[in-house]
Amino acid sequence: MKTPVASWVTTLRAQGAGAFAAAGLPRADQDGWRHTPLPPDLMTRFGAGVAPLDVTYAGPEGLVHKLMDCYTGAVPALEWLEGLQSRPARGPLWALANAHLRDGVAVDIPEGAALDVPLVLTLTGHDGQFLMTRTAIHLGPGARATIIEHHRGAGSYWNNRLSQIVVGQGAHLTHIRFQGNSTDAVYTQTTAVEVSGGGTYEAFNFVTGAALSRLELHVDLLAPGAAARAHGLSLLRGSQLADHTTTIAHRARGCESAQHLGFILDRAARGVYQGRVRVEPGADGTDAQQRSRAVLLSDQARMATQPELEIFADDVQCAHGATCGALEGSALFYLRARGVPEAQARALLLQGFAAEVLAEVADADTRAAMEERVTTWLSAA
Amino acid sequence: MLHIDNLHAAVDGKAILNGLTLHVPKGQVHAVMGPNGSGKSTLAYVLAGRPGYEVTDGTAALDGQNILAMEPEERAAAGLFLAFQYPVEVPGVGFMTFLKTAINAQRAARGEEPMPALDLLKSIRKASRALGIGDDMLGRAVNAGFSGGEKKRAEVLQMALLGPRCAILDETDSGLDVDALKTVADGVNALRSPDRAFLIITHYQRLLDHIVPDRVHVLSQGRIARSGGPDLAQEVEAQGYGAA
Numbered sequence A: 001m002k003t004p005v006a007s008w009v010t011t012l013r014a015q016g017a018g019a020f021a022a023a024g025l026p027r028a029d030q031d032g033w034r035h036t037p038l039p040p041d042l043m044t045r046f047g048a049g050v051a052p053l054d055v056t057y058a059g060p061e062g063l064v065h066k067l068m069d070c071y072t073g074a075v076p077a078l079e080w081l082e083g084l085q086s087r088p089a090r091g092p093l094w095a096l097a098n099a100h101l102r103d104g105v106a107v108d109i110p111e112g113a114a115l116d117v118p119l120v121l122t123l124t125g126h127d128g129q130f131l132m133t134r135t136a137i138h139l140g141p142g143a144r145a146t147i148i149e150h151h152r153g154a155g156s157y158w159n160n161r162l163s164q165i166v167v168g169q170g171a172h173l174t175h176i177r178f179q180g181n182s183t184d185a186v187y188t189q190t191t192a193v194e195v196s197g198g199g200t201y202e203a204f205n206f207v208t209g210a211a212l213s214r215l216e217l218h219v220d221l222l223a224p225g226a227a228a229r230a231h232g233l234s235l236l237r238g239s240q241l242a243d244h245t246t247t248i249a250h251r252a253r254g255c256e257s258a259q260h261l262g263f264i265l266d267r268a269a270r271g272v273y274q275g276r277v278r279v280e281p282g283a284d285g286t287d288a289q290q291r292s293r294a295v296l297l298s299d300q301a302r303m304a305t306q307p308e309l310e311i312f313a314d315d316v317q318c319a320h321g322a323t324c325g326a327l328e329g330s331a332l333f334y335l336r337a338r339g340v341p342e343a344q345a346r347a348l349l350l351q352g353f354a355a356e357v358l359a360e361v362a363d364a365d366t367r368a369a370m371e372e373r374v375t376t377w378l379s380a381a
Numbered sequence B: 001m002l003h004i005d006n007l008h009a010a011v012d013g014k015a016i017l018n019g020l021t022l023h024v025p026k027g028q029v030h031a032v033m034g035p036n037g038s039g040k041s042t043l044a045y046v047l048a049g050r051p052g053y054e055v056t057d058g059t060a061a062l063d064g065q066n067i068l069a070m071e072p073e074e075r076a077a078a079g080l081f082l083a084f085q086y087p088v089e090v091p092g093v094g095f096m097t098f099l100k101t102a103i104n105a106q107r108a109a110r111g112e113e114p115m116p117a118l119d120l121l122k123s124i125r126k127a128s129r130a131l132g133i134g135d136d137m138l139g140r141a142v143n144a145g146f147s148g149g150e151k152k153r154a155e156v157l158q159m160a161l162l163g164p165r166c167a168i169l170d171e172t173d174s175g176l177d178v179d180a181l182k183t184v185a186d187g188v189n190a191l192r193s194p195d196r197a198f199l200i201i202t203h204y205q206r207l208l209d210h211i212v213p214d215r216v217h218v219l220s221q222g223r224i225a226r227s228g229g230p231d232l233a234q235e236v237e238a239q240g241y242g243a244a
């Protein structure tokens, strides 16, 4: 019954299994994981067997394929897929994803295609599941597309996800994620993006879900004029933790990157932003901006911010700004002095804080959907 | 209408107001003048209920109601308005949204229905035009990127829309050029009414050329050192506060 998969897939699985067996899960004493302790029993709790992926798709036809169909040859081969998926693993979670290479989707946007309708993927996790989901996205030269991912679920599960993305020359990908997983779930997401000359990768991660989430983003700006904008807003309460760890490598002259991360942290929630910008030799004229801002609504809430700049080029503009603190007391008093009750004034200030981050979202409908979720989140306090 | 008696207040444990007594009957405009650091803004904040401003003795009542026991928003709903010396930026909150929220919050506190959106928009537009406030300003976040003059006009706009019983204006004249001063003064004068009281805090006499007060008080070391008619303002201006 089982159709054999391509041999490179089998090879990748074996390599991944070997690498993960040697390294094990990232531990809190390892670089980059100090603020984000993965539950040590993740593998024993969930690792027994990988659950089938529950994914639905809405959008233009013919562009999204099940990975398994690509591996078995059920759909015509995508000539970029093997090369992209065979990139060296960056870290044990990537290796683990390779070990279980099976489920997921390939998105193939051909050269010059300009999609005015978004591609919408909805992934649902269920109690007790171990999910190893995978996305491979390829935009040919000059293509334009918007991909919206909804992550949700119920109960306790672990989704270890790997997304690999190629943005071709002059292409533009808008990549929106609504991370609304179950607040009992663990969500580890590694995204690796390669941007060609004049191309743009524009991401916004809207995070309200998971007990622990790690969004690890690697962007390589490969040729002049490549740009990456990776923004996000995380609204967390209880003992939720959201980690945004990014590495943006400027590998050619005249590339731009911008990051604007906002966190609203209530009760014992924790936010982590580790942003590394690497400007490689010859990447002159780089412009790299990083901004992280957190509002702490309780004494127990914590924010860890760690920007890191490695600059090996000239004529480079790099800026990092970080703020972290309670709601501005003078603004709160100003609103109350106008007759706005304290609770409502606080909510309005938080909405204002969120709106400043959401201003990075170019599409008005997406922004409105996020604003609505902010309101819902605030009213659930 | 506004009765302040023997008011003592401290900030960070430091006594700033030391037995201040001041009565403003309804329909009247009183001015409080005083050198920098004499406690003018402290008086305004204490009346408005700013956290951190501790009343250690004395009373303050609006229409016979003890306002010192109220939350800031309750004082506003009771009809007290403070035009801030330094209006506060509220990032990400649109000025229009802010105005609507404030107006409807005060209506709710009085047990009234929210104002219909269209009426709200019309009254905001009308009051804005009178103060030379354009749509671009209404479209921005509260006080964010407003010039000094724009901030002061925005304060007067809020006062006009909220229609308080008693308004305290804390150095609303500072940072205004002659034309803006005239606009702001006209805005205040238009609101003068037999049912309303004003307390105009100023460092200079020039605003009082446009808003002629019924009484002038000179604040010194946290209490009223002298009181008089409108002429007192000219005298203070001519001789300086040292003579007061």
Ligand SMILES: Nc1ncnc2c1ncn2[C@@H]1O[C@H](COP(=O)(O)OP(=O)(O)O)[C@@H](O)[C@H]1O
Residues within 6 Å of the ligand: B011, B012, B014, B016, B034, B035, B036, B037, B038, B039, B040, B041, B042, B043
């Ligand atoms: N938040 C504060 N913390 C400490 N001292 C303050 C604070 N606000 C005002 N003061 C002090 O209180 C005194 C009166 O200040 P203020 O009321 O602002 O005077 P005015 O408005 O008349 O210039 C000054 O000595 C000032 O330094």
Ligand SMILES: [Mg+2]
Residues within 6 Å of the ligand: B040, B041, B042, B085, B170, B171
């Ligand atoms: Mg002052």
